[in-house]
Amino acid sequence: MQNLNLYKCMKCNTLIQQLDESNANIECCNTKMTKIEANTFEASTEKHIPIYELSNSEIIVTIGEIEHPMEEDHYIMWVMLESNNEVTKINLKPGDLPKVRFKYIPNSTLYAYCNKHGLWKKEVK
Ligand SMILES: [Fe+2]
Incomplete structure:
Protein backbone atom coordinates (compact mmCIF):
# COMPACT_ATOMS: atom_id res chain seq x y z
CA MET A 1 0.00 0.00 0.00
CA ILE A 36 -5.29 14.83 4.10
CA GLU A 37 -6.32 11.25 4.81
CA ALA A 38 -8.04 9.32 2.03
CA ASN A 39 -11.58 8.08 2.64
CA THR A 40 -12.39 4.46 1.82
CA PHE A 41 -15.97 4.24 3.05
CA GLU A 42 -18.99 6.33 2.24
CA ALA A 43 -22.58 6.16 3.33
CA SER A 44 -24.15 8.94 1.28
CA THR A 45 -25.75 8.43 -2.11
CA GLU A 46 -23.06 10.54 -3.72
CA LYS A 47 -20.24 8.26 -4.69
CA HIS A 48 -16.51 9.03 -4.74
CA ILE A 49 -14.64 5.75 -4.36
CA PRO A 50 -12.98 4.85 -7.67
CA ILE A 51 -14.07 1.62 -9.27
CA TYR A 52 -12.07 -0.08 -12.01
CA GLU A 53 -12.36 -2.81 -14.55
CA LEU A 54 -9.48 -4.55 -16.22
CA SER A 55 -9.26 -4.26 -19.99
CA ASN A 56 -6.20 -5.97 -21.51
CA SER A 57 -3.20 -4.16 -19.99
CA GLU A 58 -5.24 -1.17 -18.81
CA ILE A 59 -7.73 -0.35 -16.11
CA ILE A 60 -10.80 1.73 -16.92
CA VAL A 61 -11.54 3.80 -13.85
CA THR A 62 -14.86 5.46 -13.04
CA ILE A 63 -15.27 7.76 -10.06
CA GLY A 64 -18.22 6.54 -8.13
CA GLU A 65 -20.41 3.51 -8.31
CA ILE A 66 -22.91 6.17 -9.37
CA GLU A 67 -20.93 8.57 -11.57
CA HIS A 68 -19.78 11.61 -9.62
CA PRO A 69 -21.06 15.03 -10.83
CA MET A 70 -18.70 17.06 -13.02
CA GLU A 71 -20.27 20.50 -12.50
CA GLU A 72 -18.56 23.90 -12.26
CA ASP A 73 -18.79 24.02 -8.46
CA HIS A 74 -18.50 20.30 -7.73
CA TYR A 75 -16.28 17.93 -9.67
CA ILE A 76 -13.42 15.44 -9.53
CA MET A 77 -10.27 17.55 -9.97
CA TRP A 78 -7.88 14.66 -10.62
CA VAL A 79 -7.37 10.93 -10.48
CA MET A 80 -4.01 9.42 -9.57
CA LEU A 81 -2.52 5.94 -9.76
CA GLU A 82 0.38 5.32 -7.41
CA SER A 83 2.55 2.22 -7.40
CA ASN A 84 5.85 1.46 -5.71
CA ASN A 85 7.87 3.18 -8.40
CA GLU A 86 5.46 5.23 -10.47
CA VAL A 87 2.82 7.94 -10.10
CA THR A 88 0.42 8.94 -12.88
CA LYS A 89 -2.01 11.82 -12.46
CA ILE A 90 -4.82 12.75 -14.83
CA ASN A 91 -6.43 16.18 -14.38
CA LEU A 92 -10.14 16.56 -15.04
CA LYS A 93 -12.35 19.62 -15.42
CA PRO A 94 -16.06 20.36 -15.19
CA GLY A 95 -17.89 18.82 -18.13
CA ASP A 96 -15.46 15.90 -18.49
CA LEU A 97 -16.62 12.38 -17.74
CA PRO A 98 -15.42 11.10 -14.34
CA LYS A 99 -13.67 8.30 -16.18
CA VAL A 100 -9.98 7.72 -16.97
CA ARG A 101 -7.64 4.93 -18.10
CA PHE A 102 -4.33 3.87 -16.62
CA LYS A 103 -1.80 1.18 -17.36
CA TYR A 104 -2.68 -1.81 -15.16
CA ILE A 105 -0.21 -2.14 -12.29
CA PRO A 106 -1.10 -4.85 -9.74
CA ASN A 107 -0.97 -3.76 -6.08
CA SER A 108 -1.20 -0.06 -6.89
CA THR A 109 -3.54 2.52 -5.38
CA LEU A 110 -6.10 4.74 -7.08
CA TYR A 111 -6.88 8.17 -5.65
CA ALA A 112 -9.62 10.61 -6.64
CA TYR A 113 -9.91 14.16 -5.40
CA CYS A 114 -13.29 15.94 -5.22
CA ASN A 115 -13.14 19.73 -4.85
CA LYS A 116 -15.87 19.54 -2.17
CA HIS A 117 -15.43 16.15 -0.52
CA GLY A 118 -11.69 15.59 -0.56
CA LEU A 119 -9.57 12.50 -1.15
CA TRP A 120 -10.81 8.96 -1.84
CA LYS A 121 -8.90 5.80 -2.58
CA LYS A 122 -9.20 2.25 -3.81
CA GLU A 123 -6.57 -0.49 -3.90
CA VAL A 124 -5.95 -2.13 -7.27
CA LYS A 125 -5.47 -5.88 -6.88
FE1 LIG B 1 -18.07 15.17 -4.34
Missing part, protein backbone atom coordinates in the same frame (compact mmCIF):
# COMPACT_ATOMS: atom_id res chain seq x y z
CA GLN A 2 1.26 3.43 -0.91
CA ASN A 3 1.03 6.63 1.03
CA LEU A 4 0.13 9.81 -0.79
CA ASN A 5 1.37 12.71 1.32
CA LEU A 6 -1.12 15.49 0.65
CA TYR A 7 -1.43 18.57 2.82
CA LYS A 8 -4.10 21.26 2.77
CA CYS A 9 -4.15 24.80 4.12
CA MET A 10 -7.45 25.18 5.95
CA LYS A 11 -7.27 28.96 5.52
CA CYS A 12 -6.68 29.34 1.76
CA ASN A 13 -7.39 25.74 0.58
CA THR A 14 -3.97 25.35 -1.04
CA LEU A 15 -3.21 21.67 -1.63
CA ILE A 16 0.35 20.37 -1.87
CA GLN A 17 2.01 16.97 -2.23
CA GLN A 18 5.14 16.11 -0.28
CA LEU A 19 7.46 14.02 -2.45
CA ASP A 20 9.54 12.48 0.33
CA GLU A 21 8.92 10.99 3.78
CA SER A 22 10.71 13.62 5.88
CA ASN A 23 9.09 15.16 8.95
CA ALA A 24 8.92 18.64 7.47
CA ASN A 25 6.82 21.21 9.29
CA ILE A 26 4.80 22.45 6.33
CA GLU A 27 3.09 25.79 6.82
CA CYS A 28 0.86 28.06 4.78
CA CYS A 29 -0.86 31.31 5.88
CA ASN A 30 1.28 31.08 9.05
CA THR A 31 -0.52 27.85 10.05
CA LYS A 32 0.58 24.21 10.00
CA MET A 33 -0.97 22.47 6.99
CA THR A 34 -3.30 19.53 7.61
CA LYS A 35 -2.43 16.09 6.27
